[in-house]
Amino acid sequence: MLTFGCNLDHSNIDYLVKQRLSQLKGRLQEDYFNPKLNKGAECILNYQVIDTNFDKISSKYYLDDYHVTEAQKSGFKYSLDKLKGTHVWCNPRIQGHAYCVVDNNEFSFNVYQSLEGMEYRFPQYDNVDYNADIILRNNLHKMLEEDQYLQLPNNLSDDEKDEITIQWIQNLIAVSHKV
Numbered sequence: 001m002l003t004f005g006c007n008l009d010h011s012n013i014d015y016l017v018k019q020r021l022s023q024l025k026g027r028l029q030e031d032y033f034n035p036k037l038n039k040g041a042e043c044i045l046n047y048q049v050i051d052t053n054f055d056k057i058s059s060k061y062y063l064d065d066y067h068v069t070e071a072q073k074s075g076f077k078y079s080l081d082k083l084k085g086t087h088v089w090c091n092p093r094i095q096g097h098a099y100c101v102v103d104n105n106e107f108s109f110n111v112y113q114s115l116e117g118m119e120y121r122f123p124q125y126d127n128v129d130y131n132a133d134i135i136l137r138n139n140l141h142k143m144l145e146e147d148q149y150l151q152l153p154n155n156l157s158d159d160e161k162d163e164i165t166i167q168w169i170q171n172l173i174a175v176s177h178k179v
Contacts, residue, residue: 001077002112004050004122005085006145010058012083013049020076021047021066028063041067045076046092050110050122052148054137057125089115097124100162102169105132109165113154121150121165123172139175147171 003013026038035044045066049058068076080087094113098121099106106129109121123140127133140148150168152161 001045001047001080002050002088002090002114002120003048003080003083003085004052004088004120004149006052006141006148007056008049008051008053008058008085009083010049010051010056013058013080014060016076016079016083017047017061020072020079021045021068024066024068024072026065026067028065035065038067040069042069043073044068044092045073048112050149052122052140052145054125054140088112088118088120090120091115098161098165100165100169102166103173105129105135107132107136107169109150117154119150119152119154119156119161121152121161123149135173135176139172142175143172 024038024041026041026044037044045068047061047064047066049061051058077087077089090112091114096111098109098111100109101107106127108124108127110124112120112122114120123136125133125136127136150165152164156164
């Protein structure tokens with residue numbers, strides 16, 4: 001499960017995780033391709049939160065696995081849907097990073113694939129390239145909230161995804177030139 005948006009309600013997200021998931025937390029899996037479910041669980045839920053506001057970075061849950069029933073999973077999603085943000089079921093085995101260079105600055109993105117066939121790219125905080133970080137920190141908040149990340153159909157080629165990502169970075173840079 002992935003929750004993303006700008007200025008998310010982290011206190012209520014934390015409350016939901018504590019109330020609905022914390023008692024279902026499992027041990028670190030030795031083999032993610034053949035996970036062992038706790039007794040009574042039907043699936044393992046991994047939860048990640050991405051806030052595009054740099055002052056609200058949260059990586060509290062991304063290493064935690066929660067052993068849940070389908071009803072518990074649905075109940076958690078139902079509660080999340082009442083909060084600000086977009087909440088998407090993602091394939092936990094398909095996530096990673098994308099990198100693009102624009103104007104000699106290397107930008108990196110966290111990449112997730114939804115179960116509905118979309119790829120989400122979020123600009124990564126604390127890039128190796130310091131100049132890319134400055135551009136992100138100075139400009140990302142000036143973009144419309146729905147433009148602060150990329151949503152791409154999975155059926156695009158890698159080259160097409162990279163072209164769209166480079167155009168997004170160019171738009172991000174151009175934001176600083178607008179009054």
